[in-house]
Amino acid sequence: MTEKTSNDAPKAVSRRNFIKGVITSGVAVSSAGYLFRASTLLHGQQLTGGVGERLITLNVNGQQRRVDVMKQETLASTLRYKLGLTGTKLGCDRAECGSCTVLIDDIPHYSCSVLAHTVRGRKVMTIEGLASADGTLHPVQQGVIDEQGFQCAFCMSGFIMTAVGYLKTNPNPTRRELANGISGCLCRCQDYDKILTALMRGAENSRRSKLG
Amino acid sequence: MDNKKVVETAKTAERPYGAGYKLIGKNYTTPDLYAKVTGQAKYAEDFRADGMLFCKLLLSPMPHARVKRIHADEALAMPGVKAILTANDLPAPADTLTDNGTVIKASKWGERGLTNEPVYQGEPILAVAAVDELTAAEAIEKMEIDFEPLPFVTDPLDTLRPGGPNPRTDGNVWTRPTAPGSQGPGAPVVTELKWTKADFSELAKGRLPMGKTPDEWSYGDLDSGFKNAALVLDETFVTPDTSHQTLETRSAMAYWQNGKVYIHTGTQSTAQTLPAIARWLNISPDNVVFISEYTGGGFGSKITGGVSMIIAALLAKKTNTPVMMRISREEETFIGRARPGFQGRMKVGFSKEGRITALDMFVICDNGPYDAVGDAPSSGRIVSLLYQPQAMRWRGVTVLTNTPPRSAQSSPGGLQGIVIIEPIIAKAARKLGVDQVAIRRINCPEGKAPFGPLLQGKQQYATSAFLKEALDRGAEQFRWSERIARSPKRMGSKVRGVGVSLSCYVGGTIGFDGLLVIKPDGRIAFQSGIGNLGTESVMDVHRAGAEVLGVPWEKCDVVWGNTTKSLPFTCVSGGSQTTHAMTRAAYATAMDAKKKLQEIAAKKLGGKPEQYEVANERVFRKGGGAGMTLAQAAKYAIQLGGVYDGHEAPADVHKLTKASVAALAGQGLVAAAKDTYPRDGSTFSYVASFAEVEVDIETGKYYIVDFLASGDVGTVIHPRALGGQMLGRSTLGIGHAIGQKWVFDPHYGQMVSKRFYQSKPPTILDVPVDMQWTALDIPDPETPVGARGVGEPPVAGGCGSILNALSDALGDEIFQRAPVNADTILTSLEAGRPMQHPLMAHI
Structure with missing residues (x-):
């Protein structure tokens, strides 16, 4: 286990760095990244080996959050199980479905494939942080309400966060362009047509709110 | 699929629905949407209870084996490990007492959640509860189990061969023998069925062997129907096994208070899940509390949830502590249910106008190792309703295999039956020189359309059917005649094809x-x-x-x-x-x-x-x-x-x-x-589906240019939700055409297609950016509001229309099974005949 990975805090979390980060932590590579260990639940018992946690500070939804993380802990685990932000969903555990997408410095990332300790000093935004403090929905969330987008909605936060990130780079997309932009997310209800309509409405709402 | 050059079209304006109503047929915001859109909606795994333990499962590495001994001491000695649950800890399966007082004995072949005789790779053998997931996973790693391997089979045909291995120790097929003194068939039992060497001689010719089947029905004069036919086609077709792949896995959290169990898990039903849990745990329904405000998809795999949820409940009881069982995607692939694939054969006689004079249907349904699925009998009834053959025989066998358990998946049996016959109808239309819409129109059900076997000399019939109107509306809105005038048309390496498919499924019950x-x-x-x-x-x-x-x-x-x-x-x-x-x-x-x-x-x-x-x-x-x-x-x-x-x-x-x-x-x-309102007939909903595809014959890749689903689904209640079902369920069907399937290593009985990317459901890039739907909004005459269900009816149309568009583009001799992948197209085009094995399962 080295200090190197945590100190580097790479700007873009590549798959390679993710794997490297997991390997250097020296715990079972195949599964440990998405398994949940909470030290607070150990009731004072001895741990079974060098699984250390370290207190770090993460900027999540505009707040500085102090949290104990393992080296091999994914951002999705930290968000869901330590910060209580369960709007971020796990659908596949490893970068296939996009349900866990969050924004890191405004760029959509699969949080199941980002190590929590690598996002220190960066801004993490989840579905819970989109609406204003007064409860006003983000224009993209409002677009989903307007068009009754999604069915079971398990994929919804991933799609919305991806769309919010994509629209920052292309605020006025065609349906085709937006479909490409959100294609890293999987909807198993296969409600793609209505999702696209809802997110297009979200884009329109965003443009209008900026004009206003 | 890339190479998309799609002309951007605006979404067509939605038709106005709900004339004369204030709420029915109008769009509105459902009261659960705000919670969903803000991330506040809690699905099962989002719940936390004080002191909650976590459990992990040990899954069988073998497709069929007997657990001889479990060495758990080292695992249980680990700090933080609280309890182990094995099949020996499970309650005896409870009998079912129906509302009219009939006792249905628990099946000895039923699935119980954990087992000492795993009958598929990935079946849970034991579970461990520990203070956290990592500890539980480490404990699972430390478990040692002595297995005695048993014979196994992954392809239904292999167990039907003379001397073929049996997937269960006492047999290989589900049958429903008539109990002495009773009228109808009794509870299904597992028996042994082997076909003869002579039966299997067909296989060498690439044709499905048709041995003895436990189930059969017929009506009309089949022989004269074939004799008087202008065209007779005899074809085989294989449909894929597809996992439901709900995005939310069947995670469950449970705890006990004052003798009552509280269970959080995602299921499709709420009121009816409670008695299922009570039965699995063999406790009174009064002692069950079930919470499921949001469910991350079901598609038939979570009708009353999965029996696996009792693992969390029993561990919670054993430890007197709440237990969370988080199911991973890979675990879900094994325990999460799937649609049974069919190996099917149909002989169909057509008049020169395309009317079906006789239909002889034969299906083998790959049931997996557990409870009997109804897909095989359902396929016969649906096909007889949808195409109204003048004479028909249906034969079917539901075969057990050592592959993950099946359950109903959107349009169970309907998809398989329709997908077997649709390519044959498309081929017949080409041979007879009849338009594809016209040949379906002439066979369409109408009004109180009869279907299925004769019961006391009479067939059952539908409450209503306006499928002709839906087909006509769809053909007009899809500009069918305009499209066929220019299809198939080759431009460079690209060939276009158009396809249409009929589709229907059950659309409602009564009495609640x-x-x-x-x-x-x-x-x-x-x-x-x-x-x-x-x-x-x-x-x-x-x-x-x-x-x-x-x-x-x-x-x-x-x-x-x-x-x-x-x-x-x-x-x-x-x-x-x-x-x-x-x-x-x-x-x-x-x-x-x-x-x-x-x-x-x-x-x-x-x-x-x-x-x-x-x-x-x-x-x-x-x-x-x-x-x-x-x-x-x-x-x-x-x-x-x-x-x-x-x-x-x-x-x-x-x-x-x-x-x-x-x-x-x-x-x-x-x-x-x-609900005591009368109903004359059985309720079904109907869909006509249209698709245009473009195939690159140099790469074998294709994409869907346009898609339309036109529904006869009764009164429209909520247009946006209806549109979501029409196109969403169509796309589930499309997945069966364009790529989803199971792949097994038959030598070791190991599943190869375990993750999304290995059996990929359609993504947003696999469907047109502007899919279309429409609904007739004609009330069903046999129900007060006129509304029928719509989840399943579009599914087969999604698959059938794509397959038919592909054969329109490429000819009839390219594929004999679904899905149709790029390699299917490329190798078959080169050879001039279908190059995939015509009948082998899971390739």
């Missing part, structure tokens, strides 16, 4: 209860026992009740998702029955409320009940005069008591409803009713 309360503040609470699985029927059906009472939706609350919340007896949300069944119940309940309002008004204000009407949140004298608000009427109802405020329940409602009525007593005007 509704329950509502008019509160003293004038608001109405609709008690909804329907599951919130994404179809929105949990909310939508109550719009019919609000419509009857003339109450604005803003004054209505829907109570759902928790069995302590006084829910009525409700249908399971499966088989597309909910919208039909529960609009009927909602309508009946609103009529009960209306009757009670009129009676209360007459009691308080004089006159007779029928002199009062209910509208604008008031009950008042017809033609003006005395009246009162619903809020006042609710207060009077409480004063009156008895039937008015729930102190008495109607005699004919289910005992579950009676208990809920009693729990709500005194809270306002309580209305409860059973």
